Amino acid sequence: MPSDNSVIRVQALQKIFPGDVRAVDSVSFEVREGEVFGFLGPNGAGKTTTISILNTLMLPTGGRAEVLGFDVVTQASQVRKGIGLVPQDLTSDEELTGRENIELQSSLYHIPYSEANKRADELLALVGLTDSQHRVVKTYSGGMKKRLEFATGLVHNPKILFLDEPTLGLDIQTRTSIWEHIRKLRSESNMTIFVTTHYLEEADGLCDRIAIIDHGKIIALDTPDGLKKAVGGDVIEVEIAECNENVLEMIRSIKGVTLLEGKCSGNRARIKVPESNAALPLILEGFWSKKVAVLNVAVKKPSLDQAFLEYTGRELRDEDKGEGRKAGVAAAKKGRLFGRRR
Amino acid sequence: MLGETYALVVRDLRRWYRTPGQIILVFTTPLMWLLLFGQAFNIGKLAQGAPGIDIREVFGGATDYFSFMAVGQTTFIILFGSLFSGVSLIWDRKTGFLAKLQVAPISRASIPVSRMLSTVVKALLQAVVVLVLAAAFVFIPGLSGLRFSPDFGILEALGIALFLMLLGLSLAALFVALGLIVRNEETLFGMINLLNFPLMFTSSALIPIALMPEWLKTVAGYNPITFVVDGMRQLVFHTSIGAQYSVGVDFLGIAVFAALMISLGAVLSRKALLRS
Numbered sequence: 205m206p207s208d209n210s211v212i213r214v215q216a217l218q219k220i221f222p223g224d225v226r227a228v229d230s231v232s233f234e235v236r237e238g239e240v241f242g243f244l245g246p247n248g249a250g251k252t253t254t255i256s257i258l259n260t261l262m263l264p265t266g267g268r269a270e271v272l273g274f275d276v277v278t279q280a281s282q283v284r285k286g287i288g289l290v291p292q293d294l295t296s297d298e299e300l301t302g303r304e305n306i307e308l309q310s311s312l313y314h315i316p317y318s319e320a321n322k323r324a325d326e327l328l329a330l331v332g333l334t335d336s337q338h339r340v341v342k343t344y345s346g347g348m349k350k351r352l353e354f355a356t357g358l359v360h361n362p363k364i365l366f367l368d369e370p371t372l373g374l375d376i377q378t379r380t381s382i383w384e385h386i387r388k389l390r391s392e393s394n395m396t397i398f399v400t401t402h403y404l405e406e407a408d409g410l411c412d413r414i415a416i417i418d419h420g421k422i423i424a425l426d427t428p429d430g431l432k433k434a435v436g437g438d439v440i441e442v443e444i445a446e447c448n449e450n451v452l453e454m455i456r457s458i459k460g461v462t463l464l465e466g467k468c469s470g471n472r473a474r475i476k477v478p479e480s481n482a483a484l485p486l487i488l489e490g491f492w493s494k495k496v497a498v499l500n501v502a503v504k505k506p507s508l509d510q511a512f513l514e515y516t517g518r519e520l521r522d523e524d525k526g527e528g529r530k531a532g533v534a535a536a537k538k539g540r541l542f543g544r545r546r
Numbered sequence: 547m548l549g550e551t552y553a554l555v556v557r558d559l560r561r562w563y564r565t566p567g568q569i570i571l572v573f574t575t576p577l578m579w580l581l582l583f584g585q586a587f588n589i590g591k592l593a594q595g596a597p598g599i600d601i602r603e604v605f606g607g608a609t610d611y612f613s614f615m616a617v618g619q620t621t622f623i624i625l626f627g628s629l630f631s632g633v634s635l636i637w638d639r640k641t642g643f644l645a646k647l648q649v650a651p652i653s654r655a656s657i658p659v660s661r662m663l664s665t666v667v668k669a670l671l672q673a674v675v676v677l678v679l680a681a682a683f684v685f686i687p688g689l690s691g692l693r694f695s696p697d698f699g700i701l702e703a704l705g706i707a708l709f710l711m712l713l714g715l716s717l718a719a720l721f722v723a724l725g726l727i728v729r730n731e732e733t734l735f736g737m738i739n740l741l742n743f744p745l746m747f748t749s750s751a752l753i754p755i756a757l758m759p760e761w762l763k764t765v766a767g768y769n770p771i772t773f774v775v776d777g778m779r780q781l782v783f784h785t786s787i788g789a790q791y792s793v794g795v796d797f798l799g800i801a802v803f804a805a806l807m808i809s810l811g812a813v814l815s816r817k818a819l820l821r822s
Contacts (some may be wrong), residue, residue: 259649263821280821284651295642299561311553312650340564 210234211272211364211396212241212258218266219253219420227253229420230267235364235398240390242411243400244512250420251400252292255368258398259289272363285313288362292369294349298342302333302352305341306359313360320359327355331385347378354385365389367399371406379406386410404508414508418516432506435514437464438480440487442473443500451496458490471499480505550652554660555667558634562668576676579619583752584612584680585689600787604756606776607783612690616680617782618751618775620673624710625745625771627669628717629738631661632725636734639726648819658722658815665722666714673710695784702781705793709774709800716770716804719811726818751775755790773799 212235219228228250235241243251256262258271260280268275274282296305303324310320328334331351341349350370357365367386371379383406389395401407407414408428416424416431424431444451447468455466455475461483465476477483480503491498562568590601590611605614638644647657677692684691721738728734747753748762749771755763766772767790777796780789791799 261645261648261821281651284649287649289646289649291642291645293642295646297557297561297643299564300557304557304560308553308557309650312550312647312652314549314651 209237211237212398213270214254214258214267215269216267217254217257217264217269219250219257219262220265226420228257228264231417231420231422232267233415233422233425235396237396238394239412240386240397240399240410242407242414243398243417244402244404244407244414244508245400245417246402249417251402251417252368253420254417255289255366255398255400259287259366260284285360286363287366288357288360288364289366290353290357290368290370292372294346294353296341296349296352296356299340301338301340302344302348303328303337305352306356309356309359315360323359327358330358330388331355332381347374347381350374350378350382351385354382358389362395364396364398367397369400369402371401371403383410404512408508416512416515424511424515428508431508431511435506435510437476437478438483438506439504440475440477440480440484441469441500441502441504442475442487442491442498443471443502444473444491444496444498445471447471447473454490454494454496455487458486460486547653547656550650551656551660551663554647554656555664558661558664559667561634562664572672572675573679576619576623576672577679579622580612580616580676580680580683581689584615584619587611587615588690589757602783602785603788604754606750606754606779606788606790607785608779608788609693610690612680612683613692613783614754614779615752616676616692617779618749619676619680620706620710620778621713621749621751621771621774622746623672623676624666624669624714625717625742627672628665628714629721629742631665631718632721632723632728632734633731635661635722635725636728636731639729654816654819655812657819658719658726658811661722661725662715662718662811665718666711669714670707670710692782694782697784698782702784705781706778709777709797712800712804713770713774716800716807719804719808720814723811723814723818726815745769745771749775750790756788770800770803773797773803 212233214234215232217228217231218226220226231250231254243254245251253262257264258269258276260276260283263277268277270276271283272286274286276283296302297308300308306324306327307320310323315323324337325334328337331354333348333352333355336344336348341352344352354370357367370386371382374382386397386399387410390397399407399410411428413425413427414431415422424434426434447470451473452466452468455461455473456463462478463475464478465474467474475483475487484501484503488498488501588611590605590609602609605611606617608614608617635644638647644657648654680692681694682691683689684693721734724734724737728737748765749769750766751771755766755772758766772790773796776790777793777800780786780793780796786792790796
């Protein structure tokens with residue numbers, strides 16, 4: 205469904221590394237202007253490869269991709285002018301001060317000196333580095349470096365900002381502050397943000413739409429709510445002295461409750477319903493009326509975690525499976541991308 | 547092209563002078579060579595007083611070995627600086643800095659060109675330090691010093707700078723390109739070591755050609771460093787006594803070498819920076 209306000213159009217994009225390693229395997233999607241678009245998947249799923257192709261760092265082996273209406277293969281220099289990248293690694297020059305790094309970036313984007321100066325002031329303030337702007341970057345903490353990286357990517361006010369795993373390996377505090385920056389950016393400008401992550405809560409809290417990518421293929425693309433809905437309902441777990449077929453029969457007979465699934469799991473009854481808010485009181489009433497003592501109740505709203513499990517058949521943090529394939533991708537990409545993983 | 551090249555040269559120079567101890571190294575390394583090598587190997591003494599020998603024929607116009615080698619020492623500085631010019635690019639690739647440059651809407655050429663220019667600027671500054679230190683030895687009792695011809699002037703100084711710049715640019719062009727191609731330092735260090743000593747010791751930088759065996763004389767005659775030192779000595783001592791070629795031929799020699807190496811470097815760098 206091509207739409208007029210798409211700023212990224214990807215059609216059947218493919219990247220096969222030597223040795224038939226399919227890092228990106230016929231991927232198609234569109235990103236609309238002004239949205240925060242999430243690319244969610246485990247390590248080695250093809251996120252960074254996709255971002256590298258869209259950023260003109262790598263050539264696809266098949267399909268096509270347009271960024272801001274320009275072809276990433278044949279019109280790379282036009283693409284470069286309109287995009288900003290905050291890579292996974294810390295790429296600031298450690299021997300330069302924070303401010304010098306931002307000024308260097310301004311020169312790379314041909315911003316006139318007076319304007320660059322003003323912009324540096326603004327960005328340093330935005331990421332809270334005004335006080336340490338004249339210190340060399342190697343004296344910065346990991347979080348400060350990441351914030352500087354973020355500011356550097358914004359120097360030329362890009363139309364699309366690419367964030368590759370912006371919070372990977374950061375402590376909770378810094379992660380939260382990076383999220384804050386992204387939200388602020390989102391509300392104050394019409395910048396489109398393309399973010400890759402393998403943190404579910406990050407994708408959930410930030411993104412307007414999320415593509416789940418696994419083994420180089422997009423397996424789902426929807427709003428966070430849409431993805432959760434697809435999981436199919438809330439799960440109510442009721443702990444009782446003993447769960448058996450009689451209890452399940454009793455639950456099935458409760459009026460006004462649409463039961464999607466009901467089963468015993470140890471001494472707990474697992475009840476899956478489309479929506480738990482209305483069903484919960486009715487179910488508890490059912491237990492009380494039959495004099496079954498309820499020891500504990502837990503309601504599990506569908507999460508992206510479950511959505512991911514549903515779509516891929518494995519958990520996101522379950523990174524052991526496919527280790528061999530990942531090693532293949534890593535070997536094929538070695539030295540080609542953003543270099544050393546820190 | 548100009549804006550980003552300038553910015554990247556400034557970045558390289560800042561990295562250089564901010565490295566702790568860099569300033570000390572700039573002075574001490576040439577000082578060691580001048581003191582230990584230049585003063586110890588005073589081979590001119592051997593020929594002193596021998597009848598019918600003009601020592602200047604052997605020392606390229608210099609009246610003593612120290613003056614001879616001090617001029618040669620500047621090419622040594624340029625050689626080392628430019629051979630190592632590509633190493634930092636390997637680091638820039640590893641840290642992701644290079645990828646950041648490749649994402650930016652800059653001329654691809656600015657990446658190798660800026661590195662070549664910063665290399666030459668650093669090396670030229672060090673060469674000036676060598677010449678000034680060597681000349682200052684004149685005032686230290688017991689040491690021989692570099693004796694410039696009284697006719698040495700600004701034109702000669704510019705000529706020397708031009709010779710050294712061309713030598714630096716040609717080697718840096720190749721080694722910056724290698725730094726973009728090679729992915730690990732060890733391989734590059736191997737290549738540097740392979741070229742380092744042969745280039746140095748088959749030239750007339752430290753050893754007079756007159757003292758070399760015939761086969762080495764032939765090799766030295768085509769060594770680009772020989773063109774540079776031969777031309778520079780004629781400018782410093784203001785005489786063509788003991789010269790291999792005329793200054794014009796020396797200049798032509800290094801200019802042709804530079805043109806070849808820069809073309810080769812451009813082709814290799816371009817290829818290395820192409821997307822795959």
